[in-house]
Amino acid sequence: MKTKIFKPKKSAVLTQGNQAVVEGALAAGVEFFAGYPITPASEIAEGFARELPQIGGKFLQMEDEIAGMAAVIGASLAGKKAITATSGPGFALKQENLGFATMIEVPVVVVNVQRVGPSTGLPTAPSQGDVMQTRWGRNGDQEIIALAPSSVAESYELTIKAVNLSEKFRQPVVLLLDEVIGHLREKIHLKSKEEIEIYNRKKPESNQNSDQFLPYQLTDDLIPPMADYGSGFKYHTSGLFHDQSGFPDGKKETAKFMQDRLHNKLHNNLDQIIFYEKNIRSDDNAAVLSYGSAARAAISTVNTARKDNLKAGWFKLQTIWPFAEEAVAELAAQVDTIIVPELNQGQLIREVKKAAAGRAKVIGINSYAGDLIRPEEIRALLEEVL
Amino acid sequence: MDFEKYLRIDKLPHIWCPGCGHGTILNLFIRAFAESGLDQDKTVVISGIGCSGRATGYLNFDTLHTTHGRAIAFAAGVKMANPGLNVVVMTGDGDGSAIGGNHLIHAARRNIDLTVILFNNQIYGMTGGQFSPMTPTGDQATTAPYGNIDQNFDLAKLVEGAGGGFIARGATHDPRQLKKIYLAALKHKGFSFVESFSQCPVSYGRQNKAGDAVEMLKKQQEDTVSFKKWQELSFEEKQGKYPLGILKEVENPESEYTESYQKIIKKLKKEEAF
Numbered sequence: 001m002k003t004k005i006f007k008p009k010k011s012a013v014l015t016q017g018n019q020a021v022v023e024g025a026l027a028a029g030v031e032f033f034a035g036y037p038i039t040p041a042s043e044i045a046e047g048f049a050r051e052l053p054q055i056g057g058k059f060l061q062m063e064d065e066i067a068g069m070a071a072v073i074g075a076s077l078a079g080k081k082a083i084t085a086t087s088g089p090g091f092a093l094k095q096e097n098l099g100f101a102t103m104i105e106v107p108v109v110v111v112n113v114q115r116v117g118p119s120t121g122l123p124t125a126p127s128q129g130d131v132m133q134t135r136w137g138r139n140g141d142q143e144i145i146a147l148a149p150s151s152v153a154e155s156y157e158l159t160i161k162a163v164n165l166s167e168k169f170r171q172p173v174v175l176l177l178d179e180v181i182g183h184l185r186e187k188i189h190l191k192s193k194e195e196i197e198i199y200n201r202k203k204p205e206s207n208q209n210s211d212q213f214l215p216y217q218l219t220d221d222l223i224p225p226m227a228d229y230g231s232g233f234k235y236h237t238s239g240l241f242h243d244q245s246g247f248p249d250g251k252k253e254t255a256k257f258m259q260d261r262l263h264n265k266l267h268n269n270l271d272q273i274i275f276y277e278k279n280i281r282s283d284d285n286a287a288v289l290s291y292g293s294a295a296r297a298a299i300s301t302v303n304t305a306r307k308d309n310l311k312a313g314w315f316k317l318q319t320i321w322p323f324a325e326e327a328v329a330e331l332a333a334q335v336d337t338i339i340v341p342e343l344n345q346g347q348l349i350r351e352v353k354k355a356a357a358g359r360a361k362v363i364g365i366n367s368y369a370g371d372l373i374r375p376e377e378i379r380a381l382l383e384e385v386l
Numbered sequence: 387m388d389f390e391k392y393l394r395i396d397k398l399p400h401i402w403c404p405g406c407g408h409g410t411i412l413n414l415f416i417r418a419f420a421e422s423g424l425d426q427d428k429t430v431v432i433s434g435i436g437c438s439g440r441a442t443g444y445l446n447f448d449t450l451h452t453t454h455g456r457a458i459a460f461a462a463g464v465k466m467a468n469p470g471l472n473v474v475v476m477t478g479d480g481d482g483s484a485i486g487g488n489h490l491i492h493a494a495r496r497n498i499d500l501t502v503i504l505f506n507n508q509i510y511g512m513t514g515g516q517f518s519p520m521t522p523t524g525d526q527a528t529t530a531p532y533g534n535i536d537q538n539f540d541l542a543k544l545v546e547g548a549g550g551g552f553i554a555r556g557a558t559h560d561p562r563q564l565k566k567i568y569l570a571a572l573k574h575k576g577f578s579f580v581e582s583f584s585q586c587p588v589s590y591g592r593q594n595k596a597g598d599a600v601e602m603l604k605k606q607q608e609d610t611v612s613f614k615k616w617q618e619l620s621f622e623e624k625q626g627k628y629p630l631g632i633l634k635e636v637e638n639p640e641s642e643y644t645e646s647y648q649k650i651i652k653k654l655k656k657e658e659a660f
Contacts, residue, residue, distance in 0.1 A: 032467050053650045054658070058466050063492035067459035070452065070489075074432075074463025077450065078471065082463070100453050229448045229464060230471045232427045236394075236443055238451035247397065247443060248451075 011190050017155040017181040018085075020188055021111055022047035024159025025083050027196050030109075031057035032082040034071035036064055036090060039123040040179040041113035044085035065093035072108045073101050077237070079228030081163055085111035088130050089120065092137065098172055099138035100239045102262065105216070105224065107166035107201055109159070111175045113182040114343075116370050125370030126179035128292055128343040134174050135321050141259065143266045145273055146174040146321040150295040152186035158275075158318060164199040165273060169265060170223050176320065178343060180293040180372065201226050210234060215246040216258075222265035266322060274324045278331070280313035286337040286385050289328070289352060291317040294341045294373050301378040312382050323351045332356035337385040341365040341373045361385070392416045392426065394446050401440055405591075405599030407558035407584030408505055412441055414561055415476075415503065418568035429472040432461045434481035436512045437586075438505035441476045455486025458493045461500050469499070469644035472572070479506040479520040483541055487519075490541075490579075494550035497576045498643040503568065504541065504579065507586035515589035526593040542633055545579045552578035553634040557610055558585060559603040563630065570632060575639040583610070583628075 015023070021044050025033075033048035045061065052059045058075070062068040065086055072082035086094060091112045101108055114130045116122035134146045147162050149155040159175060166173040204213060204225040215235040217224045224244075227233040240248035241255040266273060279302070280287055290298040295316045302314040315331055315338075317324060328351075332338060338360050340349040349364045356362050365381060367373050393416065402408045419429075426447060433442040435454035442449035452460045457475045465473045482490050482504045493500055509527065510516040517527035517534045520541070525534045542553050552574040556564035564582060571578040585591070585602040596602050609627060611619070616629035639645065 032463075034463055034466075053647070054654050056651050056655075058647060060462065060466055062459065062462070063488050066456060067462070067489055067492070070456045070459035071463030071466070074450075074460040074465075075467035076463075077448075078430075078464045078467035080467040082467070096453055097456065228468075229430045230428050230468060234427065234446050234448055236449045236451070238443070239453060240451070 011192070012187060013190060014185055014187050015152060016043065016183055016185045017149065017152045017177055018043035018113065018183065019047050020152045020155040021085070021159045021175065021177070022051060023190055024156040025109070025163060026051060026055065027191060028081065028160040028163035029198055029200070030081045030083050030163055031055070032072065032075040032080040033084065034060040034062050034075065034082070035068040035084040035086060036062055038065070038087045038090045040115055040182050041085045041087045041111065043182070044111055044113070065090040066097060069094040069097035069110070073097060073106050076106045076108050077229050081107070081167065083109040083111065083163070085113065087113050087115050087123070088117045088127070088133070091130060091133060095137040099140065099142060101172040102138070102142050102144070103239050104237045105170035105226070106172070107170055108172050109162045109166055109175060110172060111177065114176060114178040116368070122370045124179060126293055126343055126372065127368065127370070128178055128294065128347070129368065130176065131320060131344065131347040134176060143263055144174060144321050145169070145171060145266065145319070146176055147275070147318055148176040148292040148320050149181055149318070150292050150316060151181070152184055153188040154318070155181060156188050156190070160196060161275070164197070167201045168199045168223070168272075169269070170201065170226055171266065176292065178293050203227060204233065214244040216242060216244045218244060218261070222261050222268065270322060273319060273322060274327070275318040276316060276324050276327060277318065278313065278315040280315065280331065280334060281311070283311055284313035285311045285335055286339065286382055287313045287315050287331055287335045288339045288341065288378060288382070289315040289317070289331070290341050291320055291348070292343070294343055297373050297375045297378060298341055301375040301382065304375070305379060305382055310382055310386050312386065320348065323355070325351070325355045328352055328355035329357065329359070332360035335360055337361045337363065339363050339365060339378065339381055339385070341378055343373065344368050387417060387420065389416060392419060392446050394444055397444050400444055402437060403588040405585065405587040406437070407507065407586070408437055408441065410558040410561060411503065411505055411564070411582050411584060412444060414565040415568050418565050418572060421569055422572045424472050424572060428470060429474065430464055431474045431476060432457045432464070433476045434478060434486060436478045436480055436510065437507070438476055438478035438481065455481045455484070456489065457481060458486060458489040458500065458502060462493060462498055465498055465500060466644055466647070469648070473500050474572070475500055475502040477502065477504050479504065479508060479518045480510050483519040490545065491548045494545045494548035494577050494579065496643040497549065497551055497638065497641050499576055500578070501571045501574070502577070502579045503571075504581050505584050506541070506581055507584040507590060509586050509590035511586045511589040515593055528593070541581050542579070546634060550579050550634070551576040551636045551638055552632070554579070554632045555581045555583070555628060555630050557583035557606050557630055559607045560630065567632060570635070574635070575637070576642045
């Protein structure tokens with residue numbers, strides 16, 4: 001068997017979105033992947049299978065999607081930054097354990113390279129159909145962080161951000177690619193260690209008083225320090241509502257307190273979680289608001305429309321959840337019309353309408369059978385409203 | 387025997403019903419662990435959902451009470467991420483033979499170094515007595531009000547088919563043997579599986595008129611036979627009986643999963659050096 005020859009990585013590479021996720025995760029310090037093969041996400045598993053053992057990390061191909069989710073949570077509790085990757089049907093299977101990770105506050109990243117659903121759907125065609133599955137796919141009220149890249153370079157950048165956010169907030173983070181972004185090849189610049197800001201989870205200081213250790217201690221930032229398994233704290237973790245000691249507590253006050261804390265630890269820090277880019281001029285009357293692969297058509301349409309003196313701007317969400325309500329409300333006050341192209345029957349547009357609250361007209365352009373949204377469709381609508 | 391070292395005394399009394407065998411299993415596990423010489427601080431105990439799932443809350447280790455059926459999958463992640471940890475799974479017959487049966491098969495197949503203790507009380511106890519894949523055919527259960535028509539099966543044979551290296555069965559009526567089995571399982575390098583017969587006089591016993599815990603333990607004794615004796619029984623004599631003891635023990639540390647992966651890492655490092 002011919003063995004691989006190792007070469008130092010070049011900083012500029014031509015690569016696909018799925019591979020950029022692998023590069024971004026490794027750059028952010030991920031040392032563990034567990035998952036199950038699924039189209040169109042399998043290149044992520046293949047990338048980690050190749051790369052992780054080279055740096056002493058671990059790759060596990062599990063028996064099913066559920067086990068993949070469970071194993072990354074276990075690895076994170078053992079002290080490793082961990083990631084899994086799937087597509088819509090697999091994401092559905094991961095939901096219970098994703099809710100468990102939220103409840104027990106374990107940092108993990110779940111990549112969902114979206115394909116057309118429902119069910120087996122169109123496995124090799126792009127979709128943004130899992131936006132609401134990401135938000136509401138689990139039982140109970142709960143927050144989730146979800147980021148959506150619109151290019152290969154952004155896949156790299158947002159994977160680093162996803163890992164950092166999960167570590168910082170002890171919170172699972174979902175990275176929503178779609179088939180086009182996952183398989184698109186573009187040139188990206190891999191960063192050196194010095195160029196990347198890395199956030200590692202807060203750990204308890206020492207195990208001298210491990211008997212008094214509170215694994216879910218109420219701290220000012222509402223994010224309890226997390227102890228690695230094997231570091232002597234001997235603490236308990238349960239998906240039941242629990243008090244600061246981590247032990248089940250069925251009192252309604254405890255359940256409310258815990259749900260409020262889980263909500264507030266994110267909502268007190270939205271400025272650190274919500275990312276977007278925009279280009280809105282003061283005299284623009286319409287804006288195209290988009291995310292993921294739909295943003296590519298949106299931005300290019302606006303750029304050409306401006307050459308023809310159409311008063312249009314663009315707004316690209318990088319963070320989908322929590323939704324950028326304030327920024328979108330501001331946008332609605334600025335323009336008369338917001339156009340929302342999405343590769344679904346209209347999911348995030350509901351949030352846009354809610355945030356706009358009647359201040360701007362919100363119109364969707366939807367493609368949900370595997371086709372991308374064409375710039376001409378957006379252009380036609382822009383001309384109609386302007 | 388310093389039980390206080392291994393138990394979270396302030397979490398007692400436990401929630402198990404009077405006469406339940408799960409406390410016996412917990413007791414014997416602690417005794418075996420104390421004798422094993424393993425480092426308590428480097429041991430993680432992981433459970434699923436149901437009566438057995440609550441065992442982890444009483445044990446003074448790093449403990450994880452997970453989702454239904456998935457304890458072994460979480461344990462695989464913990465062990466793989468840090469092979470220096472001893473990882474024990476406490477799981478029930480619902481967890482291990484129904485909703486999470488797949489994880490049991492594949493952990494055995496991979497020969498990953500986990501110690502799986504399966505509490506088999508032949509019923510879904512916590513939810514009130516629905517039949518599990520371990521409930522004998524013909525028995526009563528709240529979801530089998532006209533008698534159970536499902537066939538129960540031999541979990542030890544399933545694990546053997548999947549390639550498990552250490553397979554044993556013990557029962558709460560013979561605590562001395564069960565403790566010895568736990569000790570051997572903890573020391574085994576590679577995947578180990580101990581089916582532990584437990585009695586449930588409340589959720590199983592009442593609807594099957596099985597009597598109190600003592601009567602159920604007597605029945606358990608009648609239905610089981612030592613593995614040594616078992617091998618001498620005729621086909622007819624074996625029917626309805628279960629062998630107890632270490633049923634299979636193959637030392638094959640070379641094939642242990644985390645070790646095999648470590649070999650890949652080492653090999654790649656060597657190549658990189660060139």
